[in-house]
Amino acid sequence: xxxxxxxxxxxxxxxxxxxxxxxxxxxxxxxxxxxxxxxxxxxxxxxxxxxxxxxxxxxxxxxxxxxxxxxxxxxxxxxxxxxxxxxxxxxxxxxxxxxxxxxxxxxxxxxxxxxxxxxxxxxxxxxxxxxxxxx
Numbered sequence: 012x013x014x015x016x017x018x019x020x021x022x023x024x025x026x027x028x029x030x031x032x033x034x035x036x037x038x039x040x041x042x043x044x045x046x047x048x049x050x051x052x053x054x055x056x057x058x059x060x061x062x063x064x065x066x067x068x069x070x071x072x073x074x075x076x077x078x079x080x081x082x083x084x085x086x087x088x089x090x091x092x093x094x095x096x097x098x099x100x101x102x103x104x105x106x107x108x109x110x111x112x113x114x115x116x117x118x119x120x121x122x123x124x125x126x127x128x129x130x131x132x133x134x135x136x137x138x139x140x141x142x143x144x145x146x
Contacts, residue, residue, distance in 0.1 A: 014069045023065045030058030089135035097128040 037051030068076060101124055108115045 014066075015073070016069070020065060020069045024062055024069075027058045027061030027065060030054050030061065032058075034058060085136060085139045089132050089139055092135045093128055093132040096131045097124050100124055100127045 031054070034051045034054030034057075037047050037054065041047040041051065101120070104115060104120050104123060107113060
């Protein structure tokens with residue numbers, strides 16, 4: 012297994028490891044602040060995730076990472092469909108709140124639509140990739 016060491020791989024790995032180091036330093040010197048604890052924890056996990064993803068990408072040949080027209084079209088169609096699904100989810104949440112007086116907070120609606128959008132995009136992308144013929 013050959014690991015690529017081009018400039019982008021090294022830069023992204025360095026940023027990930029720097030984020031982990033900064034997060035650990037924030038966790039050590041937090042001085043009883045919950046905000047610093049969560050920021051440090053977030054930086055640590057983000058840096059670890061970035062390093063793992065960069066290590067995974069470094070083991071793949073460059074030709075495997077290039078996006079072709081089919082993958083671009085799949086992403087476009089999945090994004091378009093997920094956008095309509097998010098719009099539908101917002102309308103359903105709005106009217107359900109009006110009809111049944113659910114007293115939904117605006118923040119709950121934000122998180123719900125964000126999660127609906129992200130997960131539906133992943134699912135539609137997987138579906139269109141499996142189906143094979145994207146028009």
